[in-house]
Amino acid sequence: MIKRPTKAAALPSTHAGAERSAPASREEAPASSRAAERRAAIVEAAMEEFIARGFAATRLDDIAKRAGVAKGTIYLHFKDKESMFEELVRTVIVPVVAKLNALPPPTGSVRDLIEAFAGNFLKEVIGTRRGDLVRLIVAEGPRFPSVADFYYREVVSRGIAGMRALIELGIARGEIREKDLARYPQILVAPAMIAVIWQSLFARHAPLDAQDMLRVHLDLIFGERRTT
Amino acid sequence: MIKRPTKAAALPSTHAGAERSAPASREEAPASSRAAERRAAIVEAAMEEFIARGFAATRLDDIAKRAGVAKGTIYLHFKDKESMFEELVRTVIVPVVAKLNALPPPTGSVRDLIEAFAGNFLKEVIGTRRGDLVRLIVAEGPRFPSVADFYYREVVSRGIAGMRALIELGIARGEIREKDLARYPQILVAPAMIAVIWQSLFARHAPLDAQDMLRVHLDLIFGERRTT
Amino acid sequence: MIKRPTKAAALPSTHAGAERSAPASREEAPASSRAAERRAAIVEAAMEEFIARGFAATRLDDIAKRAGVAKGTIYLHFKDKESMFEELVRTVIVPVVAKLNALPPPTGSVRDLIEAFAGNFLKEVIGTRRGDLVRLIVAEGPRFPSVADFYYREVVSRGIAGMRALIELGIARGEIREKDLARYPQILVAPAMIAVIWQSLFARHAPLDAQDMLRVHLDLIFGERRTT
Amino acid sequence: MIKRPTKAAALPSTHAGAERSAPASREEAPASSRAAERRAAIVEAAMEEFIARGFAATRLDDIAKRAGVAKGTIYLHFKDKESMFEELVRTVIVPVVAKLNALPPPTGSVRDLIEAFAGNFLKEVIGTRRGDLVRLIVAEGPRFPSVADFYYREVVSRGIAGMRALIELGIARGEIREKDLARYPQILVAPAMIAVIWQSLFARHAPLDAQDMLRVHLDLIFGERRTT
DNA sequence: TATGAATGAGGTTTCATTCAT
DNA sequence: TATGAATGAAACCTCATTCAT
Numbered sequence: 008m009i010k011r012p013t014k015a016a017a018l019p020s021t022h023a024g025a026e027r028s029a030p031a032s033r034e035e036a037p038a039s040s041r042a043a044e045r046r047a048a049i050v051e052a053a054m055e056e057f058i059a060r061g062f063a064a065t066r067l068d069d070i071a072k073r074a075g076v077a078k079g080t081i082y083l084h085f086k087d088k089e090s091m092f093e094e095l096v097r098t099v100i101v102p103v104v105a106k107l108n109a110l111p112p113p114t115g116s117v118r119d120l121i122e123a124f125a126g127n128f129l130k131e132v133i134g135t136r137r138g139d140l141v142r143l144i145v146a147e148g149p150r151f152p153s154v155a156d157f158y159y160r161e162v163v164s165r166g167i168a169g170m171r172a173l174i175e176l177g178i179a180r181g182e183i184r185e186k187d188l189a190r191y192p193q194i195l196v197a198p199a200m201i202a203v204i205w206q207s208l209f210a211r212h213a214p215l216d217a218q219d220m221l222r223v224h225l226d227l228i229f230g231e232r233r234t235t
Numbered sequence: 236m237i238k239r240p241t242k243a244a245a246l247p248s249t250h251a252g253a254e255r256s257a258p259a260s261r262e263e264a265p266a267s268s269r270a271a272e273r274r275a276a277i278v279e280a281a282m283e284e285f286i287a288r289g290f291a292a293t294r295l296d297d298i299a300k301r302a303g304v305a306k307g308t309i310y311l312h313f314k315d316k317e318s319m320f321e322e323l324v325r326t327v328i329v330p331v332v333a334k335l336n337a338l339p340p341p342t343g344s345v346r347d348l349i350e351a352f353a354g355n356f357l358k359e360v361i362g363t364r365r366g367d368l369v370r371l372i373v374a375e376g377p378r379f380p381s382v383a384d385f386y387y388r389e390v391v392s393r394g395i396a397g398m399r400a401l402i403e404l405g406i407a408r409g410e411i412r413e414k415d416l417a418r419y420p421q422i423l424v425a426p427a428m429i430a431v432i433w434q435s436l437f438a439r440h441a442p443l444d445a446q447d448m449l450r451v452h453l454d455l456i457f458g459e460r461r462t463t
Numbered sequence: 464m465i466k467r468p469t470k471a472a473a474l475p476s477t478h479a480g481a482e483r484s485a486p487a488s489r490e491e492a493p494a495s496s497r498a499a500e501r502r503a504a505i506v507e508a509a510m511e512e513f514i515a516r517g518f519a520a521t522r523l524d525d526i527a528k529r530a531g532v533a534k535g536t537i538y539l540h541f542k543d544k545e546s547m548f549e550e551l552v553r554t555v556i557v558p559v560v561a562k563l564n565a566l567p568p569p570t571g572s573v574r575d576l577i578e579a580f581a582g583n584f585l586k587e588v589i590g591t592r593r594g595d596l597v598r599l600i601v602a603e604g605p606r607f608p609s610v611a612d613f614y615y616r617e618v619v620s621r622g623i624a625g626m627r628a629l630i631e632l633g634i635a636r637g638e639i640r641e642k643d644l645a646r647y648p649q650i651l652v653a654p655a656m657i658a659v660i661w662q663s664l665f666a667r668h669a670p671l672d673a674q675d676m677l678r679v680h681l682d683l684i685f686g687e688r689r690t691t
Numbered sequence: 692m693i694k695r696p697t698k699a700a701a702l703p704s705t706h707a708g709a710e711r712s713a714p715a716s717r718e719e720a721p722a723s724s725r726a727a728e729r730r731a732a733i734v735e736a737a738m739e740e741f742i743a744r745g746f747a748a749t750r751l752d753d754i755a756k757r758a759g760v761a762k763g764t765i766y767l768h769f770k771d772k773e774s775m776f777e778e779l780v781r782t783v784i785v786p787v788v789a790k791l792n793a794l795p796p797p798t799g800s801v802r803d804l805i806e807a808f809a810g811n812f813l814k815e816v817i818g819t820r821r822g823d824l825v826r827l828i829v830a831e832g833p834r835f836p837s838v839a840d841f842y843y844r845e846v847v848s849r850g851i852a853g854m855r856a857l858i859e860l861g862i863a864r865g866e867i868r869e870k871d872l873a874r875y876p877q878i879l880v881a882p883a884m885i886a887v888i889w890q891s892l893f894a895r896h897a898p899l900d901a902q903d904m905l906r907v908h909l910d911l912i913f914g915e916r917r918t919t
Numbered sequence: 920t921a922t923g924a925a926t927g928a929g930g931t932t933t934c935a936t937t938c939a940t
Numbered sequence: 941t942a943t944g945a946a947t948g949a950a951a952c953c954t955c956a957t958t959c960a961t
Contacts, residue, residue, distance in 0.1 A: 042945080060378060063291030067931065077947045088931070146374030148436040150289065155436045163437060185459075187451040193433070193443070194452050197425035200432075205421070208376040208383045209391060215421070223415040224422050227455055231413075295956060305922040316956065517834065519747035523935060533943040544935065602830030604892040606744060611892045619893060641915075643907040649889070649899070650908050653881035656888075661877070664832040664839045665847060671877070679871040680878050683911055687869075726924080751952065761926045766953070
């Protein structure tokens with residue numbers, strides 16, 4: 008349902024070819040899902056290309072090729088390149104939001120919760136396609152206000168709010184000393200964001216142990232780690 | 236009216252070709268300064284445009300218009316659009332590096348030092364053209380490895396090293412408790428970077444008091460602020 | 464799977480073609496009338512669209528939508544866009560020709576006859592869809608020689624011949640003085656044609672009382688109108 | 692001054708090739724006229740193509756080829772295809788208007804005047820490129836209201852007004868009997884217009900002696916021609 | 920050195936036509 | 941028969957780059 012979690016992870020930078028398309032389905036597809044499949048293939052291909060080259064430098068031709076469809080087919084699903092980009096971001100982000108909303112209720116220590124969250128982020132975002140999407144949004148945001156708006160509304164503001172709640176809980180329970188932190192949940196997330204960007208840009212020069220860094224950061228906030 | 240007389244002329248550093256104007260001929264100063272002026276105007280205009288639209292979407296026509304030169308003139312200074320972008324980043328970043336290197340020797344408390352530094356960053360980077368340049372590098376880095384490399388080499392690695400030195404000093408002096416922080420100076424800078432990005436993307440929706448946030452972050456690292 | 468069972472395969476360019484539907488098969492009426500209905504709907508829709516936009520600018524998509532059929536259906540009735548246009552003109556013009564041929568035998572004065580004819584033209588052509596068709600033929604004729612040919616053969620030449628006969632009758636009866644008029648029946652029709660075109664192009668700027676104009680023209684030819 | 696009266700009269704229907712462009716001029720061109728020349732070449736080529744195929748079916752590529760310029764060059768002179776068409780019509784029509792305005796003052800008989808006028812029309816419009824332009828306007832007018840407007844304002848309304856003045860003069864002098872004709876100068880022009888259209892569409896099937904037809908028409912209006 | 924008209928490859932988008940269902 | 945998703949050629953237009961002046 009979530010679109011195909013890790014599959015096309017390869018990311019060959021250039022389009023490998025086009026061994027996608029008509030995936031033998033044929034008999035298993037319930038008729039109308041054919042369109043959905045194709046749309047998904049286009050979305051996937053477009054995300055790869057947009058991430059690899061940015062909006063302006065991406066060619067519809069390459070998206071089509073990678074998705075295994077003809078150029079014209081894209082226009083059956085999207086009005087034009089711009090709205091494709093905008094809808095694409097929405098499409099990809101929605102499941103993320105769903106996941107955030109489905110978070111378990113806060114039981115156990117706040118630090119445990121945040122560590123779990125960080126672990127998840129580490130696995131699912133930093134250094135993955137999803138992380139690249141974040142960088143893409145940072146890159147194109149100013150030229151696509153609607154994308155930045157959407158991202159702020161759906162992800163950032165909720166994330167900030169959630170973090171703030173956790174921080175306040177941590178303060179109330181005495182786990183967190185720095186009371187002002189609740190005013191800037193951004194501080195809590197900042198190293199994770201930096202890790203995302205670092206992986207895209209500098210990992211080659213200086214690999215970053217994001218997991219360890221996040222741990223140190225939590226130590227800073229919660230005090231020296233427990234014996235674990 | 237005058238762009239920036241002689242200044243930014245320096246530049247290439249690593250740089251590829253760019254034998255630059257001023258072919259030794261003529262009356263030295265006047266002739267070459269004309270060229271330098273023009274080049275500076277182009278660099279300035281290009282930066283504005285690249286920041287506003289990104290590399291691919293920027294038109295040389297617009298750069299020329301903004302710089303007040305003819306389109307062909309750009310090619311007297313730069314081989315093509317790509318190398319213009321690469322050299323541009325170098326040109327703009329060099330003075331920053333110079334400044335970093337000219338930092339006063341560490342006297343006074345580490346916190347004071349870092350606060351001074353943050354204050355400077357606040358004034359000169361966050362929410363300014365310079366901050367946008369950072370976002371531009373984040374945006375275009377993957378497509379311009381040479382730019383990312385240069386930026387890493389000249390700014391990031393030095394900045395990290397400098398921060399690390401400060402952190403170690405802080406630890407040695409007992410100002411900083413969290414010893415592992417020295418391994419991840421990124422944590423120290425992360426909120427500042429986040430502030431830079433936030434201003435570009437989300438300031439409209441939720442203004443961020445960067446100064447206050449940085450203060451809280453320093454409290455977190457150095458412990459509750461002194462009475463000041 | 465099969466292209467076009469037997470039907471419209473003929474379509475040899477000149478000839479009225481349009482053996483219309485009814486491939487002899489099946490239960491005659493019901494099945495074939497469905498097809499005929501559909502074809503009629505397509506023809507009607509196509510005429511509207513061609514008139515509104517001209518041949519090249521008309522989209523089959525729009526024709527299909529207006530006709531309430533799927534795009535593919537059009538190809539069950541017509542080989543391609545060009546032959547659709549050609550057959551369309553034929554289809555629409557045939558009844559006109561039939562009507563011309565069914566004209567009553569010349570009784571009464573020639574002027575009465577021509578006035579009746581003009582009245583009819585006024586009501587059924589000038590300012591109507593049919594008039595637009597004339598303009599369409601003028602517009603597309605050069606690119607569709609077969610259309611121009613057909614129109615000349617079926618409508619123009621017969622119309623001219625008919626007019627000439629009337630004029631000669633008028634001359635013989637002494638109603639018309641200008642004997643040379645018989646050599647140029649176009650003169651008789653010219654104002655009517657001009658009225659057709661005027662309505663399409665300039666009615667907005669300067670409405671034209673076509674009826675009155677035609678009357679004046681007849682006065683010119685037949686002499687001052689009778690007391691009526 | 693009038694652009695090159697008859698020159699490229701050949702009209703090869705398909706673009707002959709491209710032996711136009713840089714016509715050796717070079718030394719004779721006063722620098723800025725180079726642009727004017729090119730623009731003229733484009734206008735000329737565009738008129739040929741638009742006349743031959745209509746607006747929608749004309750390819751910019753063909754215009755460029757025929758004009759002997761690159762595709763991009765067209766966009767140095769015209770914003771896009773539509774405005775090229777609109778400006779083109781204006782450009783071509785302006786000299787016509789100028790000519791109309793420069794008509795000699797009415798001396799001699801009205802019939803002589805009108806005959807002179809008709810003779811001119813015969814030579815310069817009917818069966819010429821200029822005549823085709825009229826047909827083009829009739830064809831595209833509904834889709835280019837601005838063109839129809841312009842044509843009405845600059846040519847039609849002035850022409851009608853001029854004709855009306857002549858007719859009234861003719862009536863006053865007793866040359867014309869039918870007084871109502873002054874209300875419909877269109878009648879006077881109608882056969883000429885019909886001739887224009889006839890030449891484009893039907894000349895192949897039935898050549899029309901336009902000159903003789905116009906004479907007959909004038910006989911109709913002025914009474915049997917004098918012995919001349 | 921500086922100009923900007925000219926170029927033409929290449930990008931986005933449209934739309935007639937096909938074909939599996 | 942009828943459908944309409946899919947195709948891909950071809951159109952318009954942009955813009956980095958060149959070059960005569």
